[in-house]
Amino acid sequence: MLSYTLRTLVRMALTFFVIVTLVFFATRLSGNAIDFLAGEGMTQEDREILIRYYELDRSLWDQYFAFLRAFLDGNFGLSFIERRPVIQIVAERLWPSAQLLLSAIGLTLVVSLPLGMIAAIWRKHWLGSAAMVVAFLGYAVPNFILAVVMVLVFAYWLNWLPVVGNGTPLHFIMPTLAMSGVLIAALTRFTRNAMLDVLGQDFMRTARAKGLPERAVILRHGLRNASITLLSVIGLQIAGLAASGSVVVESIFAWPGIGDLLVSSAIRRDYPVLQFGVITVAIAVILINAAIDLAYAWADPRLRHQLKG
Amino acid sequence: MSRAPLLSVQNLSLAFGSHTALSGLSFDIVRGETVALVGESGSGKSATALALMRLIEREGGRLTGGRIDLDGDTPVEITALEEREMQQVRGNRISMIFQEPMTALNPVMPLGEQVAEVLRLHQGLDRKAALAVARAAFARVKIPEPERRLVQYPHELSGGLRQRVMIAMALACQPDLLIADEPTTALDVTTQAEILSLIKELQEESGMAVLFITHDMGVVAEIADRVVVLCRGEQVETGPVGQIFAAPQAEYTRNLMAATPMLGAGAPKRPLGADAPLLEVDRLSVRFPVRRAAPGRPALDYHAVNEVSLTLGRGETLGLVGESGCGKSTLARTLLGLETASGGRVRLSGQTLTGLTAQELRPLRGKMQMVFQDPYASLNPRLPVYDLITEPAHIRNPMTRAERRAMAGELLERVGLETAAMDRYPHQFSGGQRQRLCICRALSVKPAIIVADEAVSALDVSVARQITDLIAKLQKEEGVSFLFISHDIAVVERVSHRIAVMWAGQVVETGPTDTVLKNPLHPYTRRLLSAVPHPDPQRRPLQRERAADLKTPKLLLPRATGPERIALREVGEGHFVAIRDTVELMAYQSMTSAAPEAVREAKREDVGSMVF
Numbered sequence: 001m002l003s004y005t006l007r008t009l010v011r012m013a014l015t016f017f018v019i020v021t022l023v024f025f026a027t028r029l030s031g032n033a034i035d036f037l038a039g040e041g042m043t044q045e046d047r048e049i050l051i052r053y054y055e056l057d058r059s060l061w062d063q064y065f066a067f068l069r070a071f072l073d074g075n076f077g078l079s080f081i082e083r084r085p086v087i088q089i090v091a092e093r094l095w096p097s098a099q100l101l102l103s104a105i106g107l108t109l110v111v112s113l114p115l116g117m118i119a120a121i122w123r124k125h126w127l128g129s130a131a132m133v134v135a136f137l138g139y140a141v142p143n144f145i146l147a148v149v150m151v152l153v154f155a156y157w158l159n160w161l162p163v164v165g166n167g168t169p170l171h172f173i174m175p176t177l178a179m180s181g182v183l184i185a186a187l188t189r190f191t192r193n194a195m196l197d198v199l200g201q202d203f204m205r206t207a208r209a210k211g212l213p214e215r216a217v218i219l220r221h222g223l224r225n226a227s228i229t230l231l232s233v234i235g236l237q238i239a240g241l242a243a244s245g246s247v248v249v250e251s252i253f254a255w256p257g258i259g260d261l262l263v264s265s266a267i268r269r270d271y272p273v274l275q276f277g278v279i280t281v282a283i284a285v286i287l288i289n290a291a292i293d294l295a296y297a298w299a300d301p302r303l304r305h306q307l308k309g
Numbered sequence: 310m311s312r313a314p315l316l317s318v319q320n321l322s323l324a325f326g327s328h329t330a331l332s333g334l335s336f337d338i339v340r341g342e343t344v345a346l347v348g349e350s351g352s353g354k355s356a357t358a359l360a361l362m363r364l365i366e367r368e369g370g371r372l373t374g375g376r377i378d379l380d381g382d383t384p385v386e387i388t389a390l391e392e393r394e395m396q397q398v399r400g401n402r403i404s405m406i407f408q409e410p411m412t413a414l415n416p417v418m419p420l421g422e423q424v425a426e427v428l429r430l431h432q433g434l435d436r437k438a439a440l441a442v443a444r445a446a447f448a449r450v451k452i453p454e455p456e457r458r459l460v461q462y463p464h465e466l467s468g469g470l471r472q473r474v475m476i477a478m479a480l481a482c483q484p485d486l487l488i489a490d491e492p493t494t495a496l497d498v499t500t501q502a503e504i505l506s507l508i509k510e511l512q513e514e515s516g517m518a519v520l521f522i523t524h525d526m527g528v529v530a531e532i533a534d535r536v537v538v539l540c541r542g543e544q545v546e547t548g549p550v551g552q553i554f555a556a557p558q559a560e561y562t563r564n565l566m567a568a569t570p571m572l573g574a575g576a577p578k579r580p581l582g583a584d585a586p587l588l589e590v591d592r593l594s595v596r597f598p599v600r601r602a603a604p605g606r607p608a609l610d611y612h613a614v615n616e617v618s619l620t621l622g623r624g625e626t627l628g629l630v631g632e633s634g635c636g637k638s639t640l641a642r643t644l645l646g647l648e649t650a651s652g653g654r655v656r657l658s659g660q661t662l663t664g665l666t667a668q669e670l671r672p673l674r675g676k677m678q679m680v681f682q683d684p685y686a687s688l689n690p691r692l693p694v695y696d697l698i699t700e701p702a703h704i705r706n707p708m709t710r711a712e713r714r715a716m717a718g719e720l721l722e723r724v725g726l727e728t729a730a731m732d733r734y735p736h737q738f739s740g741g742q743r744q745r746l747c748i749c750r751a752l753s754v755k756p757a758i759i760v761a762d763e764a765v766s767a768l769d770v771s772v773a774r775q776i777t778d779l780i781a782k783l784q785k786e787e788g789v790s791f792l793f794i795s796h797d798i799a800v801v802e803r804v805s806h807r808i809a810v811m812w813a814g815q816v817v818e819t820g821p822t823d824t825v826l827k828n829p830l831h832p833y834t835r836r837l838l839s840a841v842p843h844p845d846p847q848r849r850p851l852q853r854e855r856a857a858d859l860k861t862p863k864l865l866l867p868r869a870t871g872p873e874r875i876a877l878r879e880v881g882e883g884h885f886v887a888i889r890d891t892v893e894l895m896a897y898q899s900m901t902s903a904a905p906e907a908v909r910e911a912k913r914e915d916v917g918s919m920v921f
Contacts, residue, residue, distance in 0.1 A: 202412040208364055209407075210427045210478070211399035214392075220426075221415050228417070301417055301462040 008293065012286050019282040024067055027271050028060065054080065067275075077272035079265075086276040090258065094280070096166050097246055097257030103172055104179040105238060112184045113223075113230075116191020120199060121218065123192075131188065138185030147178035147252045164254045175253045179246065183237050190233045194226035201225070228300045235292030239285045313380045314339045315485055315518045316361070321375035323356050323365060323542075330356045330370060331542040336535075338486065343512065343519040345533035345550070347526070347565075349769035350740075352539040354522045358490045361520070362405055363387060363395045379403070381485060401431040404479035408491040410471035414463040421459025424478045431482045446477040450507060468633075469500035476507065483515060490522045497632035497796060502840040505532055524769060526569040527799075527842030530554060531849055538562050550846045568771040570799035572841050576822035577781065579806040580788075583622030587790050588644070588677075588758055592616040593653035593663075595636070595643050599865060607867040613639040615814040616653065616874045621758065624784060626791040628805030628822065630798050630837070636814040637794050641760045644792070645677055646670050658757070675705055678751035682763035684743035688735040694721075695731035698749040705754060720749040724779060741772035745779065752783070760792045765800060777804050798841055802826060807883070810834045813862045815874065820884030830886045830897045832859050 042050075051057050058066075070077065076086045112135075119131035154161040154174065162171050198204065199222060207221040208214075250259035258277055265273040297304050314337035323331040331353035338344045348354045359365040361377060377387035381402060390398070399405075407413040415423055424446055425439035434442065440459060447455035450473045463471055472492060479487055489508065493501035509532065512519055521532055529536060529550065536553045538546040538561065546559040557563045595614040602608035614636045621627045631637045642648045644655055646662065655662045657676060665673075678701070681687040688697060695717035703713060718728040724745040735743060744764060751759050761780070765773035781804060783789055795801050801808055802822055809819035810833065818831040829835045836859060862872045877885035880894060888894045 202407060202409055203415040205364065205367075206407065206413045206475075206478075207415070208367065209362055209399055209405045211396045211401055211430060212426070213396055221418070224417055225415070299417065301419075302464050305462070305464060 120195035628801035631811035
């Protein structure tokens with residue numbers, strides 16, 4: 001178990017280093033920041049002063065090593081535009097993003113686990129087919145279309161829901177729906193398949209032979225086993241959401257989260273903010289993966305046993 | 310005896326869709342009685358069990374007629390019960406144990422919780438009290454260290470222990486009737502013997518009735534009071550066990566008896582010329598790395614096969630017997646070059662195979678072919694039969710389509726299938742026919758040796774009989790040598806000229822079949838033989854031989870050391886036993902002089918003298 005943990009940590013550190021490096025070079029590919037910093041009509045002279053000021057005249061490798069050194073010191077730099085520490089800027093955006101992520105995941109679980117189980121248990125009944133139709137619809141509609149249609153209907157025509165920002169609980173409804181649409185579709189299908197696998201297992205027959213009511217058989221024996229398969233899917237989805245899912249939705253609803261920050265800083269070539277934002281997301285993904293690994297061992301005693309041995 | 314029978318089944322009929330699975334079954338069970346429901350696959354015996362529990366609807370079947378009366382404080386008619394009422398009966402008044410102890414328990418729930426669940430449900434105990442009762446239930450079915458088992462999970466236990474947990478769970482609420490659906494089929498013979506005697510013991514203690522479902526006449530003879538024989542959903546015969554065995558009325562029952570392998574029925578005669586060794590295995594070892602070395606602790610290996618030496622003559626069958634995990638399949642796979650030997654040598658017609666590269670081995674692979682246990686999994690479902698069975702030959706020596714079809718026709722004829730079968734696909738054949746196809750495939754390259762790894766274990770006895778007869782016929786006609794691997798000694802006896810008994814990765818005894826079976830010397834061979842149920846109710850063992858000082862050696866050991874290897878010494882003509890010295894031999898011989906039969910006689914006398 002100890003060597004397993006150690007290996008996991010080393011792998012995490014290595015992944016992190018690779019991401020940091022990729023982020024540094026990828027942001028440099030996107031163009032010169034000075035062109036965006038200064039408006040039109042700047043003289044060549046002023047431009048050069050600015051370049052020197054930001055030390056953008058040094059070689060790429062110099063910049064890279066300076067970046068790494070500063071990184072180790074915990075100094076992630078100042079925003080080119082706001083002149084505030086990037087840590088501060090990103091930190092302000094973390095909680096709103098996490099809120100949206102959590103509500104989207106919550107909605108996904110609440111909707112798709114029961115839906116998937118219904119689809120599995122009544123797979124020959126119209127109820128099961130109906131559940132799968134809902135799931136397929138969700139798959140077929142991309143989140144930005146869903147978001148725009150919702151804005152049109154609920155905000156523009158009906159004027160029921162607010163569109164911009166995250167001020168009240170009402171603000172959560174549309175972004176949450178837009179973000180979880182595809183996830184609900186995917187997880188419903190996975191839940192159905194996992195449950196179908198489990199429903200045919202011998203131990204389910206044993207559970208019924210004990211005299212357990214069907215509800216206990218399905219939930220206590222069925223879902224518990226299906227959850228092992230589902231965990232890996234849910235983990236991948238959460239990581240995927242944290243990494244990119246929020247970018248589009250946050251931009252559409254002007255949600256003050258990391259996704260929105262990433263987009264605006266990329267457009268403005270605000271390297272320090274962009275870099276640190278991407279790195280924060282990477283850390284989140286790495287942490288989520290580690291948490292899923294732990295949850296896996298918690299859910300499956302066979303895996304725990306292997307790790308011990 | 311005026312009391313009503315505990316369970317009375319009258320005219321029961323079942324169907325799956327439009328297919329009738331069972332029609333007009335009637336039998337009674339009284340308290341304390343064991344009724345065996347016997348039949349081959351498709352006889353409707355498991356469907357009957359599920360119908361008694363009203364679980365058949367869940368599996369896609371339905372009751373089409375008849376009634377099932379369960380006596381008790383509140384007599385009920387099971388076919389008329391609502392699901393909710395039925396839940397009061399299941400696990401409480403009628404319990405069931407299943408064939409596969411490996412999959413019948415929930416893999417992610419602690420064993421204690423799984424047993425406690427029944428108690429909380431039917432007896433309304435709280436969690437703590439239920440766990441205490443579960444612990445007592447574990448102790449009652451003789452699970453060692455019951456306290457620790459409560460928090461363990463199924464994968465941490467052996468098959469035998471898991472079946473004990475199942476029994477503990479089934480008996481937790483002291484049911485009136487226990488339905489045991491092939492509870493020992495997936496277990497080794499020695500474990501089977503233990504589980505059977507456990508069920509008997511618990512039955513005597515509690516006075517419950519047992520409905521025992523099995524295909525194995527040996528087990529029937531050992532455990533049943535009365536027998537119901539089923540064939541294709543029809544009740545063929547019913548009667549007391551003695552009568553069924555002594556004077557079977559129905560032709561089907563007689564055929565079933567005849568097909569049942571009987572230990573001591575005699576081995577085939579060894580062909581002439583079998584002394585010339587075709588395959589020589591010399592101190593072959595196979596290890597699997599388990600843990601890498603680290604500072605302060607050595608590398609751990611699983612020593613699956615340890616210095617095994619064997620010979621196989623031309624046209625001879627060597628039976629390799631042993632329980633699951635003894636290394637017999639690993640040995641077979643290594644002979645075929647599917648695993649790498651860590652030591653020792655394999656020679657085929659004088660040519661050394663060990664140490665050859667895959668490339669060098671390829672032309673030799675045709676000389677040894679394999680037939681596997683599961684005829685359903687070992688044939689590619691997408692290939693037509695002619696393609697399937699000529700593939701090995703085609704790989705070595707490309708043929709045209711017409712040539713392949715001609716070859717397929719000839720092969721099919723040799724194994725007793727019609728040539729028209731060559732355009733069909735595997736799913737259109739029964740298990741026995743598929744195993745014939747597997748034999749065809751092996752024969753296509755004219756092998757000198759066919760390794761049959763549990764090749765008839767998955768088949769019904771009558772079908773298994775046909776396959777072993779086919780093997781004998783092919784051997785006589787073509788002089789193929791067989792390495793016949795099985796856990797079923799009675800089947801091995803029927804086909805093998807010589808046998809080798811494997812235990813914990815070593816051959817502990819080998820010799821001519823009759824010699825080894827009549828005069829077993831090694832304690833393990835003796836234990837194995839005494840555990841085989843004999844299809845004769847007159848010969849029920851009073852008590853099985855205890856395996857007192859027979860501890861299975863550990864095989865998970867540091868790479869360098871490995872388990873102790875005991876060399877084989879010749880003790881009779883061609884009869885070798887693993888012994889350390891002559892003192893040990895004499896000790897073994899003195900044990901054998903009081904052969905199992907004699908032991909039983911002596912016990913009977915003891916009982917007699919105690920009365921006087």
